[in-house]
Amino acid sequence: MKRVYVNEKWCLGCHLCEYYCAFANTGMKDMAKALCNLEIRPRIRIEEQDDISFAVSCRHCDEPLCVKSCITGALSRENGVIVIDSDKCVGCFTCILACPYGAISQSETGAIQKCELCAKTNDGIPQCVAGCPNGAIVFEDRG
Amino acid sequence: MKYLIIGNSAAAVGAVEGIRQIDKSGQITVISSEPHHTYSRPLISYLLLGKTDRQKMRYRPDDFYSVNGCECIFGKNVLSINVKNKTVSLDDGRSICYDKLLIATGSVPFIPETEGQEKVKNSFTFMSLDDADALGKAINAGSRVLIIGAGLIGLKCAEGIAGRVKSITVVDLSDRVLSSILDAEGSEILGRHIESKGISFILGQSVLRYGENEALLSKGGSVPFDVLVTAVGVRPNTSLLSAIEPSYERGIVTDDEMHTVIPDVYAAGDCTQSLDVSSGKNRVLALLPNAYRQGECAGISMAGGKKPFDRAVPMNAIGFFGLHVVTAGSYTGEVFERKAEGSYKKLFYDKGFLKGFIMIGDVNKAGIYTSLIQNGIPLSDIDFELVCEKPSLMAFSRKYRDEKLGGVRQ
């Protein structure tokens, strides 16, 4: 299955992936309108220190601890993509406690949010990948 | 192949999904004493709170049983197991045979013997959907509720009904709240927060005697109440096997594929013991994530596959009135502590390994700590100072990140 891979060698720490992610998940057409004066809550996050930076988003693990830990059944695996049913989620954060990458976070509604590979939006083209100016984030099937 | 699963919660669902990873056609029968579609037990407080409903509480979609080809026998109790003939007998007189049997009976509330308890009319426990329904019907805006037990269940119950009753008093023998998963300081922070929401605590005391609408406390004084909820703890429900193996009283013992010593009988979930890697001890880890994973391993093993259950640690993620608490592991060894406005963090490490942690308020990326415990990652392999300050992948080696984030196969 196609996954998002991050090559920190080429990450510039520009944080654009975060903004493209946040925009993609608003479902709005105009980025400026969507994100103006908004503290974004992207599903992909840059970690940076000194000269190192890299983006972290859901790895869509084959052995997803978040799905197995989810107390409500809100997290599930659909064709390899780990998706969230926000209606079911009560925001207990067991998944945050389980995810070894810190890739799950709280949304503005109190439910959790995570990368769903833009499967529900944007025709399945992850916008972090499309927006990365340096090819540091790629969307590839590596078996 | 005939699979029989006694229980219908996380471990049972895990087992069904585990079996179906290997065996697409074997016959699966699920027996449950509760007459409900599988639901998430921890959500009963959210149901009372109105944060979820009966439909959303369903742990798996409506077509779960049909998609997985399960026969359901709900609302019936299993009376006994005949391991020789490989049958179980039900309270409706039926006898059902199996090739592989899973005991996933969970736990039962523990109710201490207290003088006068039979006099209390409105007395409840808080474990099941039916418990929640019954409690929900019994309370009204004028109710004074007494909850015995300031643990996870008691406090969640308090949160669930807080807006719907006149008063809530929580009594616990321990001198602090949530003493099973928090340290003294954490208890203090959480206790204060819950108190600020109008809940009263009477700590370090137990109930000496009940009257019809009154509880007499051990250090004197009394609490009047209309509704009583007993939530002092749970015990593994091992009744079906303790007839055969009396030693199972403190949780059924299995091997790492969830097989008991009895041929073709497996056990998973809150009724079992598992090896807590943070302490190295066998304990009952009555936690939903644990139950699911055990169930899945049991299912795979029952169907002839192999997936050992390992890396279990106690872990809790819970929130009370908007304050989030996550904890994992055991609290031994040296301590790293960080306090900030609205958040509290304590890490416990020993002999070069992270053993446990408590985070209150800011719980962001807590799973990175959990993985350090679960996977036994030597702290010398990472930038421990950095990870203490902030759970981050930055603290790990470039090689680790290349592998995990970059998909580089080493």
Added chain:
Amino acid sequence: MPINFIYPEFEIVRDESQCIRCRACERQCANEVHGYDSERNAMESDELKCVNCHRCVLLCPTRALKIIRTDHTFRENANWNEDAIKEIYMQAGSGGVLLSSMGNPKNYPVYWDKILINASQVTNPPIDPLREPMETKTFLGKKPEKIGRSDDGTLKVNTSPQLELELPVMFSAMSYGSISYNAHESMARAAQSLGTYYNTGEGGLHEDFYKYGKNTIVQVASGRFGVYLDYLNAGAAIEIKMGQGAKPGIGGHLPGAKIVGDIAKTRMIPEGSDAISPAPHHDIYSIEDLRQLVYSLKEATQNKKPVIVKVAAVHNIAAIASGIARSGADIIAIDGFRGGTGAAPTRIRDNVGIPIELALASVDTRLRDEGIRSSVSLVAGGSIRNSADVVKAIALGADAVYIATGAMLALGCHLCRNCQSGKCNWGIATQRPDLVKRLNPELGHQRLINLLNAWKHEIKEMMGGMGINSIEALKGNRLMLRGVGLNEKELEILGIMHAGD
């Protein structure tokens, strides 16, 4: 001092209604133009520092930025134009030589734009490159004067070593040091994939790039940096750099601050020492001296590599080229006055040398007249901007062309002409690791491949239009060219007729 203040050349226009304060502009500007004011929750900019490289403009996700030329002005004066005035101020303040980079930007005639290409109509049908084979392959090196046969009748094969090019376009010399590792990797990989060559420049060859040796031209310049036996043998050809179009007659100077790590190692000089390339080669004062170096290099490489001699296009270029052809060189590369550079004194860049079009035509004519044209190949460089320039250069007599500025543009360069600052925001002319990583060779090499593949299509179409199906048949075919708006002398030097003639 107020008198030293020069009003910023550019203004940054930020559409506040579009700006989402993502601060990508701030993070991406090595010149620290952009900043964030948390009190006002607004971006701010220091236009004094802006070099107009467009990095922020391109990365701004909401297209909130543009850079415009300031309308702050001096009183109009056709003689004392703005640059002339400002340069006085700068020099009066600093007392220094003015430095610039990239090619001569002045308004000299661009002869490529005054030359038009022919096409066949009726009598000599055009060829459709989509339907018929079209050859763009060419070979560079000495060609035998005549074909000989042995006593048994078989063909005598004594061809000198040749470079085989799938397309008559190569990447010209830019040293590792003046440009980044990633820029080099991009060119090396593109050259390999395209079946052409890139050139190390005088900075030596990084050990990682020896594997691209079959597509590498290694350069020997006056500083002799990084030159040793393995280096000479690593490449497909060796280029002796006598001069450079952007700064004929002067040497080079890479400051010690940039001679760090791999750059020092690759140049084989101590870290922190200035890399000074003298104006002349200290062992070359005549054609005979040059011949000695040519043959030394051939000897060092067992006569297996063609030797290129690169010179800047200067006034008596035809005579110089004739001498080079007689020195034993296999290929002459001529670099016109618009060629780029990582740093050159402004006065030199803007006032020394001659246009490549005129130099090329006169060299080709001279070598033909002397009957030695086939003893060398000619490579023309110094601002080849597109495929039409390539076609015109070949028709004027070049065997192939060198491109560099065009290649850098493909890699992201926006011609802000501040290479000398070392703060290239596009990761090209810099050694700062955080900037170098902005050029991902995975993307960069593909862009170079794209560019030259596009040119190849266009060259084939233009050739087809002329009814020519092989680049060899276009070479020196000046009948295919006509001039517009050129005077008699220019037409005579170019060896072409005026349009309509």
